[in-house]
Amino acid sequence: MALMPTPSQTVGPFFAFGLLGGSLDADLVSHDTQGAVKIEGVVYDGAGQPVPDAVVEIWQANRHGRFAHPADTRREPPLGTGFDGFGRCGTDSEGSFAFLTVKPGPVPFGDGRLQAPHIDVGVFARGLLKRLVTRIYFPDEPDANAADPVLGGLDSHERSTLIARRDAETLHFDVRLQGPDQTVFFAL
Numbered sequence: 001m002a003l004m005p006t007p008s009q010t011v012g013p014f015f016a017f018g019l020l021g022g023s024l025d026a027d028l029v030s031h032d033t034q035g036a037v038k039i040e041g042v043v044y045d046g047a048g049q050p051v052p053d054a055v056v057e058i059w060q061a062n063r064h065g066r067f068a069h070p071a072d073t074r075r076e077p078p079l080g081t082g083f084d085g086f087g088r089c090g091t092d093s094e095g096s097f098a099f100l101t102v103k104p105g106p107v108p109f110g111d112g113r114l115q116a117p118h119i120d121v122g123v124f125a126r127g128l129l130k131r132l133v134t135r136i137y138f139p140d141e142p143d144a145n146a147a148d149p150v151l152g153g154l155d156s157h158e159r160s161t162l163i164a165r166r167d168a169e170t171l172h173f174d175v176r177l178q179g180p181d182q183t184v185f186f187a188l
Contacts (some may be wrong), residue, residue: 025090027056028101039136039164041170043091043123045072046178050095054125056175058099058136060085060118065105077105103138109149116144116151118162123175125131132185136173137163158184 029036039058043051060068062066062107064077070086076078085104106114145151151159161183164171174181 007149026087027085033102035102036100037103037171038098038100039173040096040097041175042175043125043175044095044177051125052091052095053094054091054123055088056097057088057122059120061104061107063102063105077166106144113149116141116148132181133188134185135162139163139166154184
């Protein structure tokens with residue numbers, strides 16, 4: 001009997017054990033850091049149900065608009081110390097995640113225009129073969145958001161999926177993996 005190829009598999013029910021083991025650091029800054037901002041949200045699947053075992057990563061520039069990465073070779077703005085701009089958080093049983101960070105400064109786009117302050121986001125979850133990449137933009141930056149070259153390439157509904165909303169002292173940003181209000185994801 002000839003053997004048939006096995007169908008491809010998505011990440012199964014043991015996803016959380018693979019990426020959530022060890023230490024995760026969702027606090028990029030301490031609570032007493034000047035300008036600290038809490039960002040929280042929920043990851044939802046296509047049926048609108050919370051995803052209890054997703055991993056959300058963020059990476060961002062510092063408050064001056066500089067990345068703590070070798071590819072950011074600019075001498076200005078200042079890099080500073082103690083802020084690497086990377087955090088990872090697993091979702092809880094309600095699909096919730098939270099980060100404590102600072103609002104990044106604007107960074108240059110490929111053509112030199114400044115991008116609005118934003119945080120890059122990666123989402124890993126069961127059923128995904130590759131991570132999904134999106135962004136969080138800030139609701140208190142209407143002029144910068146209007147001029148942002150990435151947001152400018154989206155229609156108004158798509159843009160709305162990338163702008164966090166203010167909820168008291170916290171910014172709220174949900175990730176919807178599918179459906180009519182699906183978060184915009186970017187191909188890298």
